[in-house]
Amino acid sequence: MILSRHERMIAKRYLLPGKGERFIFVVASISLVAVMLGVWALVVVMSVMNGFRAELFDKTVGLNGHAVVQGYGGRLPDWELIMDELEATEGVVSATPLIEQPLMASYAGRVEGVLARGMRTADIRENEVFNSNIIEGDMRALTPGSGNVAIGSRLAVSLGAVVGGQISLISPQGRSTPFGTVPRIVSYNVGAIFEVGVYDFDSAFVLMPMEDAQTLLMMSDTVGMIEIDTVDPDNVHAIIAPIAARWAGQAVVTDWREMNSELFDALEIERVVMFIILSLIIIVAVFNILSSLIMLVRAKKRDIAILRTMGATRRSMMKIFLTIGLTTSALGTIAGLLLAFVTLRYRQGAVEIVQTLTGQNLWDPSIRFITELPARTDPFEVLAIVGLAMGSAFIFTLYPAYKAASTDPVEVLRYE
Structure with a gap:
C-alpha cells in the first residue's frame, strides 16, 4: 500500500493528538500497549514451551537414543548380530549396546535406589551429554576393571558421596544358599560426578564400564538393550521398522515417542492451548484499535x-485510515518483540530475583524435571505472531476505513 505525499501527511497528523482529541489518543495508546503485551506474552510463552520440548528431547534422547532394542528378561543374547544389522x-547413525538395571546404592550408611548403566568405554568417552556436564572428577577414570563409576549430582547429595569415596551397589541377583538368595554387594570408587540437568537422571544414574556391569549383574x-540414533528422529519409526519386524518375538523395539509419549503429547497440547489463549490478548487489543479509529x-x-x-x-x-490502524499495530508489535527478546535474554535472572524477593523456590528441580528455565525461539512462530497481529489489525481496520471513505461531504457540510 503506497501512500502519496499528502496521504502520508494526513495519516501522520491523525496519528498525533490534536485539540480536543486527547481521549482518542489515550485509547489508541492503550491499544498499542495491549498489542505490545499480547505479542510479548505470545513470544515468551511459546519460546519457553519450545525450550521445554527441545531441552527434554535433547537430554532425554541424548541419554536414551531415538529408539532402543530391548531383550526379554533384560537380556539380549544376540546383540552383536543385531548391532551388525x-x-x-x-x-541409522549409531547403535550403542547398554546395560540398565535398577539397584540399591549405599554410602556411609545412607541407601538410595539407583539405575546402574553399563556402557562401552569408547561410548562413554563420546557421549556429549555426560562429558560436557562433569562437575567433579574425570570420566577417563572409568575403565574396565578399575572399579570406578560416575554418579549424578543429586544422587551424590542424597548419599553424601564425593569423588574418591566408595559407593556400594546392591544387586538382588546374588548367589543361592540353603537360606535363599544372598544379595550381591560390590563396592566401587566414585570417579566422577555429573549433572545433565534432568532431575530423574541426576538423582539416580550410576554409570560404569560395560564389563564391570556384566560382572556385577552376572550377565x-x-x-540388556541397544540404543539407536537415526538421521531423522521424527521419522524414526519408519527407519527401524525392518529391525522390529526381523527380531519380533526375540526383542522389543521402542522409539522415543513411545518411551515418552505422555510427556511430549502433554507439552504439545499445552503449547497449542497456550497459543490460542494468549492470541486472545492480541484480538482484544485490535478491538481497541477498531474503537479508537x-x-x-x-x-x-x-x-x-x-x-x-x-x-x-x-x-x-x-488508505489513510488503514495506515493509521496498521501503524499502531506495527509499533505495538515491534515494542512487544523487543520486550520479549529482553525478557528471554534475562529470564533466569528474573526467576532468581523473584525467588529472592518471595523467599520461595520457584524452580524446584524435583518437581519440574529440568533444573533451569529453558527457551528456544522459533523464527517461524515469531513470523506467525507478527502475521496474527498485523493481519487482525488490517481486518479490523477495514470497517472504520470504509466508513471514512463512504462519508458524504454534502450531508456533512450541509449544516456547517
Missing part, C-alpha cells in the same frame, strides 16, 4: 468531508 540399516557377555472517524468527519470536496478520493481515505 542396525549399522547396515539406512538412516556374562550379554547386554471509529472515534477518530467521527471526530474528523468534517475534515474528511472537506478533503473529499477538495478532490480526495474514497481510495485515499481508505
Whole structure:
C-alpha cells in the first residue's frame, strides 16, 4: 500500500493528538500497549514451551537414543548380530549396546535406589551429554576393571558421596544358599560426578564400564538393550521398522515417542492451548484499535468531508485510515518483540530475583524435571505472531476505513 505525499501527511497528523482529541489518543495508546503485551506474552510463552520440548528431547534422547532394542528378561543374547544389522540399516547413525538395571546404592550408611548403566568405554568417552556436564572428577577414570563409576549430582547429595569415596551397589541377583538368595554387594570408587540437568537422571544414574556391569549383574557377555540414533528422529519409526519386524518375538523395539509419549503429547497440547489463549490478548487489543479509529472517524468527519470536496478520493481515505490502524499495530508489535527478546535474554535472572524477593523456590528441580528455565525461539512462530497481529489489525481496520471513505461531504457540510 503506497501512500502519496499528502496521504502520508494526513495519516501522520491523525496519528498525533490534536485539540480536543486527547481521549482518542489515550485509547489508541492503550491499544498499542495491549498489542505490545499480547505479542510479548505470545513470544515468551511459546519460546519457553519450545525450550521445554527441545531441552527434554535433547537430554532425554541424548541419554536414551531415538529408539532402543530391548531383550526379554533384560537380556539380549544376540546383540552383536543385531548391532551388525542396525549399522547396515539406512538412516541409522549409531547403535550403542547398554546395560540398565535398577539397584540399591549405599554410602556411609545412607541407601538410595539407583539405575546402574553399563556402557562401552569408547561410548562413554563420546557421549556429549555426560562429558560436557562433569562437575567433579574425570570420566577417563572409568575403565574396565578399575572399579570406578560416575554418579549424578543429586544422587551424590542424597548419599553424601564425593569423588574418591566408595559407593556400594546392591544387586538382588546374588548367589543361592540353603537360606535363599544372598544379595550381591560390590563396592566401587566414585570417579566422577555429573549433572545433565534432568532431575530423574541426576538423582539416580550410576554409570560404569560395560564389563564391570556384566560382572556385577552376572550377565556374562550379554547386554540388556541397544540404543539407536537415526538421521531423522521424527521419522524414526519408519527407519527401524525392518529391525522390529526381523527380531519380533526375540526383542522389543521402542522409539522415543513411545518411551515418552505422555510427556511430549502433554507439552504439545499445552503449547497449542497456550497459543490460542494468549492470541486472545492480541484480538482484544485490535478491538481497541477498531474503537479508537471509529472515534477518530467521527471526530474528523468534517475534515474528511472537506478533503473529499477538495478532490480526495474514497481510495485515499481508505488508505489513510488503514495506515493509521496498521501503524499502531506495527509499533505495538515491534515494542512487544523487543520486550520479549529482553525478557528471554534475562529470564533466569528474573526467576532468581523473584525467588529472592518471595523467599520461595520457584524452580524446584524435583518437581519440574529440568533444573533451569529453558527457551528456544522459533523464527517461524515469531513470523506467525507478527502475521496474527498485523493481519487482525488490517481486518479490523477495514470497517472504520470504509466508513471514512463512504462519508458524504454534502450531508456533512450541509449544516456547517
